[in-house]
Each structure stands twice: as C-alpha cells, then as structure tokens.
Amino acid sequence: MLEQSIVAHPVGRLGGKLFPALYVAPLVPIEQPSFSEIRGALVALAATQRDTEDLLKQSDQALLDAGERAKMRERFIAVLGHDLRNSLQSIGFGTYQLRQTVADAPSTDAIARIERSCGRMTELVQNILDFARGRLGDGIPLSLRQEDGLADELRHVIAEVQSVYAERDISSDISIVFPVTCDRRRLAQLLANLLTNAVTHGAADQQVKVRIHSCDKTFEMSVTNGGPTIPADRLARLFEPFSHGADNTQDPGLGLGLYIAAEITKSHGGTLTVSSQATQTCFTFRMPMPTLEVQEDKQVEPSGEQLLFR
Template structure:
C-alpha cells in the first residue's frame, strides 16, 4: 500500500519547509486553477481545493472559492477536523451529496463543524506511490454526485496534478544542477587565473637568477641569488602541493594521512613556528604548549595545518598585535589553536572561510592560491577532527580538535 513517508522528516523545521515547498510547487502549476474551476463546474460545488495532507497537517495549496470559505493558499485546517485525514489513512475517495440525510455522514463531525452538505475528495498519489494529499470540493448546499463519471473525472485530474508535480520538481533539480555546474565553471576559471598569476612571479625569479649565476663567480652575491632561487622553489613546491591536495579533496578521495603515534609532537609544531617566525622576524608570535599524552597523527600533515593557520594569521592579523599558538591534550583529545588580533571577520565571510578561493574579489593581492584554510579543514577531516573559527573584537581564533587515537 502506498505511504506518505517520503516527506516525514525528523526535523520539524525541515518538515515545515517541505510543506511550504509543496505549496509553492502547486502554485507554479498553470493547469491547477483550470482544474479547480472544471471540478466546480462538473460537480456544481462552489469551493474546490488541492490540499497537502501529512501525518500532522492539512494545508491548502490552491483554492477556488465562491462561498467565502476563507481559506487561501498556505492556509491550514486542524488535521483531525478533516475527512482528508481519514483518506490519508485508507486511501479511498469519499463522496456524499447530502450530509444531513446520509446514514453515516449525518453524524460525522466534519460536516457539522464546517456546515457542509455536499463533499467529494479524491486522494492524490505521487508517481512513486507516495500519498500527497487530496483534490476536494465542498458546498453548504446539497449536490447531485450520483454520476460515477464525476469520480472518474476527478481521479484523472488527481493523476494529472501528480504528474505535473513530478515534472516541476525535475525542472527544479535540473535548474539546481545547472547552477552547480555554473559555480564549478566559475571556480575553475578563478583557479586558472590565480594559478597563472601566482606561479608566474617565482618562475620568472628563478629564470633571472639562473641567468645571473651563469655570469658570476661564486661570491657573496651569488650566495644571495642562490638563496633567492631556493625560496622561490620552496614557494612553488608549496603551491604544487596545495594544488594536489585541493584536487584530492574535490575529487572525493580526501587528503591521505599516515597516522602514527607521536611522542614528540611539540617538536614538530615548534619547528613550524620557528620557520614562520624566521620569515616574519618582526611579528610577535606567542606559544603555549602542554602536550602530555602521545597523539596518533600524521605529523607532517599536522605541521601543514599549523603552517596554513599561522601564515593566515600573520597575513591577515593586525601587525601591532601578537599571534598566539596553543596546543594541549588530555585523556580524550588533542587541541591546537591559532589566534590573531584585528578587525572581526563579518559573519557572511566567516561562513565561506573554509571554501577554496574564498578571497573577496576586491581584496588586496596576497601570495598563495587561497587554498590554505580549505586544505587545513581537509587535514582536520582526515584526522576525524574538526576545524572551527570564531571572530570577535577580541580576535579571530581557529581551533582544531581531534581524538587522541583516530580510528
């Protein structure tokens, strides 16, 4: 027997949104007003409607009202006061033309409560068999509904409405898929533009430096040029690594990790901090570490996560305020945080912070591909951990948490 569990969602908010969505779907069907007028003409009844009926609600989706019954699309009746609630359970049409003279419905609460004499209601089933609601008509006056063709006609209308609902939803899904494809194309274009711009500078530096090396003796100046080449190569290596990690994450495989028990995790983290401090000698980086338990991690990936967070804090934090790094663990888990001062991040930007290429279109140019925070979040997921962010007047704080021994 068909059921109506397709939209029986556990979250009440999601459930109500689904009902509102169904009302909106019916409102977009151009045939429904004509169907309701035709039902009124065929039955001689002056109020017709399409109702969405669930286990808890009766909601009008479309209405043709010539008796001022008072219902508008989106309006609700108490479910238990309706005959549609009974139809939801037994899935059969209900028809009577003169309630007060009917052996059953003369005593039924619904005709008495709403002052109706004639009534017809046909169940609407989705194409997959799910119960959607009813196509119904009522009138305070009696009506001649003895002609069996009336029920057959309304059943055909109910099937037509069900078919159009499915067509409309397929159109919506197609539109959503098209929007996703457009967003993907935009993302790809941004990626190519940023990649081309950011790789051009270090490659140019390497080419010029290599040309210079060919014309000079090994001197102090040559040593400086060689160091410059090394830094540019390191920068390109980091970009390539980020590109590969981004590709793994976007293709669904996730960033690979090699989990091992680390008894000296603090040393690996201190090494990252020293490297960033060396690149930014004028920034105040404060460190507090209390790692009292061995942690099962990929130390290299965790170092990458910290480097991305710390470089982000140095790049975007206020230069006159310190950057703080804290790491600690207890018997349950490990926590690593990076905090910087500066102007709070707006809520709408905060929600997009871990998306790739999340830089604003008018943001000042900065080195890198804009993948650091995205990759940090993927590293967190690979450790069965979480990476969160909060931003207030007191500062912006990123917090990574994970179990001591991920499965």
C-alpha cells in the same frame, strides 16, 4: 444557514502516491461539463505531465554532465600538479648542486632567488594537489604514527613563520604530555596554515598566540590573533576553497590554506572551529586521542620539506 456537503477525492503525486483532498462545498446544483470540455482538460493535463517529465530528464542529465566535467577538471588538476611537482624537485636538486660548485656572490644570490621561487611554486603546487584530493573525495592522505616529538616539529613551524614575518610578535604555549597518534607532517602543515593566516589577516600591532595542549583524551591546538570581528557571512565561508580571509588584505596565495586545514582535520577525525569576538579571532583544532594503538602507515605519501601555505 445553507447546507453543505463534504466531497473527498484522491489526488495523485509523482511516484504513484495518493493523498486525499477534502472539499467543503455548498449544496447547490453543479453544472456538468460537456464531453469536449473534459477532453480538452485531459489533453492539457497530459501535455503538462509530458513537459514536466521532459524537464526533469533534462535537469538530471545536466546535473550528471556538470558532475562529470567537474571530476575531469579536478583529475586534470591533480595530474598537472603531480607532474609540476616532479619538475620542481629536479630544479631544486639542480640548484643544490650548483650551490656546491660556486662561491662568488652574484652566483650565490642568483641561486638563492631560484630556490625561493622554486619553494613558492612548490607551495602552490602542493596546495593544488591537496585541493584536488579533497574535491575528488579521496581526502588528504595520512601516515599515522605515535609521535613523541610532535612538540619539536610544531615549534619548528612557529620559528619558520616567525622568520618569514620577523616584524610580528608570536607567542607560544606548548605542553604535549602524551604521545600523539597523528600524521606529524600534516599537523605541522595545519598549524602553518592557521598561523600564516593569523599573521596575514590579523592586526599587525597585536600579538599572535599559539596554544597547544594535550591530555589522555584530547589534543587541542589554537591560534589567536587580534583584529576586528569577522562578519557572519564571511565567517560561514572561511573554510571554502579560494577564500581569502576576513579582510581586504592583498593575499598573494590561492586562498586554499583554511580549506586544506579543514581537510587535514577531517582526515584526523577532529574538529576545526573559529570564533570571532570584538577584538580577536581564534581558530581551534581538537582531536580525540585514540585509546587503541593504530597500525603505522595508514596511507603513505612521499615526504617533503615543510612549506608555509597561504
């Protein structure tokens, strides 16, 4: 059996750290390289190291530039959305004044069309503003209060969605026993997003079920719709921005509804999960009920009409 020798030599890593490398080699004479061969190997190694360092610097700079461009783009979106919302509020106020001064049917119909278009544009702008807030890292602002009338607010949302989708069957089971510390308007927006998603993408011939319950420790709100199972790859992307649901429905919205619902959940310290079985899909929002009283108006945002988001 040929005798062997064990040779250990440290190998340098980036950052100056070393690790030992063990080699088992047969005990045979090793031909010594010439000086020129060693010099060539060292020159090649130095060149490779320099190239690697340059590539790392270029990669870091490219990532930094891309991040700055993304931040500038999202700030621009936020400023643009804010300015557009102010203009739309002026249009809305103007149509309200016009409605008080006209009585003929053609004028009334024209004003109604303007109001519907203004409402739709306001919805899109609000979605963009919420998206920009979430992407810029500020999160969606909340105005936290202990709410005794949350159930009525959520019933109003359900009635509003039902009026828009009059052909759909929507059932509700609401039991809120304790006051809920939350931003009532934002939870209403969250429910509107989930419910609109359900009636838009769920099976049209099956009932949509809303269940809202609370106890002394947990507040839970779920929306269930019928329909086929959502594929796993789509399920993983549902809460990403510009996602258009689980089917091929021609959704006219921006695809921000579920993303904004997830951001509202995050701001409330809750969880938003989705389960999709063979015949139904269920979105569930859960939030712990605070044991300590919170200070009102954690962060205040101008109030406005509750809108449906898609």
